[in-house]
Amino acid sequence: MPMPTPPYLLRLRRADDAAAVRRVLNDVLPDFAHVFPADKAAPILVKPNGNANMNALTGNTTDLRLLVALLGHLRDAGYTDVTVGEGTNSGFYRNKIGVMERLRINAAAARFGYAAIDLNQAEGLPVPFENGVTALVARPALEAALVINLPKLKTHFEAGMSVCLKNLMGCLVGQENKKKTHQSLAANIVNLNLALRPALHIVDALVAMEGLGPTRGTPLRLDALVFGENPYLIDLACARLAGFPADKVRPLAEARRRGLATPNMDAFLDGLALPLLAGSPLAPPVAGPLATFIHHPKRQKYFLAIRNTPFFTWLAGTDWFGALLFKTGLRQDVFCRDELRLDALTLDAAACDDCGACRRFCPAGLDPKAVAASGDRSQCLACLYCLLVCPRRALSFHGEPGYLTEQLRQYDALVRELDGRQPQWKGEV
Structure with a gap:
């Protein structure tokens, strides 16, 4: 017989590189074995945060180190029908920009023989929103036997914070249905969660964001993953981990009003004595x-x-x-239509001091220096995490940077500082 689960199940774990993320998943996911389908052919949808083409090292989108580790875990467990699905925000959709391709989410899924689909283009089924409005949600998200939500921990200038609840907006079909959410943002985010009900949430706080999120804030290396089943509990926990007032998170405030985020959850979290992951509260999203x-x-x-x-x-x-x-400040994103073309990465051996940053941030668990030296990129996801995080600029890009130019303009110095800013929080749950 399966073991009974406690009323609330929450796990906080530390992980500082791709190998550690895999170890954490292998250690923690058995605690959630009851949410996984017994049928290995049952459809599973993995929903990352692909808000924009700014990659995970900016604090904006789901880290490929987490996505690759999870897909590898699912493959090793024998699941055959796994889809990675995301419907990126309206501006990129309107400009016909393939964010999942740019973030290399497609390449990560293909590595394990899984599909990646744009939920903006999926068939939709209606779900109720406020004031008699209905919005179409992607059928693959509604009909999956298991939805695994992979939100990013970040501040958000409209919602306060974006974690589990907010991340499901990417399951709406196309721009017209995303617009409907904003007619009553907090209430419709809660409505969306009531319709979809993901059974497992893994919050990516490996590199989080503070300040003017979701796209123009400051990245923070926190080396943390948060696991749970209840999105209201997890978002309450993440508010504490971020030192962010829960009543300033608009979807959480709405969930409290409806009795979905309860005093019992607060009491449970009081007993955990959760740490401040950044050592101090995250800077609020001041526009x-x-x-x-x-x-x-x-x-x-x-x-x-x-x-x-x-x-x-x-x-x-x-x-x-x-x-x-x-x-x-009325728009957070720059919609660059120029694609990136990577011809080669080369290593300046004289500049490299073998600090290991490139290895720690590589989602594929490779040694980027060896890849650069050999020119063999057959196992490389071409995510460029190694290039971007190198503090000594020992790796050089050859090709056309395209849309990456805007990320470099906004975030180059901040991302290169990440490896030297190891978090000091203590205590796991």
């Missing part, structure tokens, strides 16, 4: 004055009424107006 004024909950509906008109949609698709929106 510029114009964005703060417009996105206030009482005024946002008027802005949305204008933003969703055909003329404004066309205008927002122009480069000059998009640059203006970015400069004023």
Whole structure:
């Protein structure tokens, strides 16, 4: 007989490289064996956070070290019908930019013989939203035997924080259905979770984000993974781990109002004495004055009424107006249409001091120096984590950087500092 599970199941574990992530999954996932299908051919959907084409080292998207380790675990467990699915945000969708390809999520899935699909393009089924509105959610997400949610721990200028609850917005089909969420953002995020009900959540706090998230904040290396079944409990826990007031997380406040985030959960978390992962509270997501004024909950509906008109949609698709929106803080992303082309990575042996940063951050568990020396990239995911994190710039990129140029402009120095900023939090749950 399966062992009975306690009322709440939460695990916090430390992991500082790809091998450690694999060890943690092998150690922790047996605690959640009851959520996995007995039928090895049952459909499983893995839902990462692919909000934008800024990779995980910026604190924006799900770390490939976690995704690769999880897919490897599922393959080794014998699961044959695993799909990685994400429907990235409206701007990238509108500009026909393949975020999953740019983040190398597709390559990670293919490594294990699994599919990766754009949930924006999937067949949709209706779920109820506020005020009699219905929105279409991707059928693969609704009909999977198991949905595994892989949210990123980050601050968010509209929601307060984005963790388990917010991450499911990527299961909505296309721009039109994502727009419907914003008609009553917190309530509809909760509605979406009630419809989908993922059975397992693994929060990626390997590199988190503070400040003006989800795309323009500051990355923080925390080396942490949080596991659980109840998204309200986990988001409450993550608020504590981040030192972020739970009542400032709009979906959590709505969940409290509905009795989904309960005092019993607070009491349970009180007994765990969770650490502050960054040693101090995460900086809040303070936007510029114009964005703060417009996105206030009482005024946002008027802005949305204008933003969703055909003329404004066309205008927002122009480069000059998009640059203006970015400069004023009304837009977080830069929608670069230029693709990256990697011809080779080369190593400057004189610059390399063998600090090991490239090995620690490689999702495939490779030695990037050896790959660069041999030129054999057959096992390489081409994610460029090694290039981006190297503090001495010992690896050189050859090819066309394309969209990576914008990430380098915003984050190059911050990402190269990650390996030298090891977190000091203690205590696992």
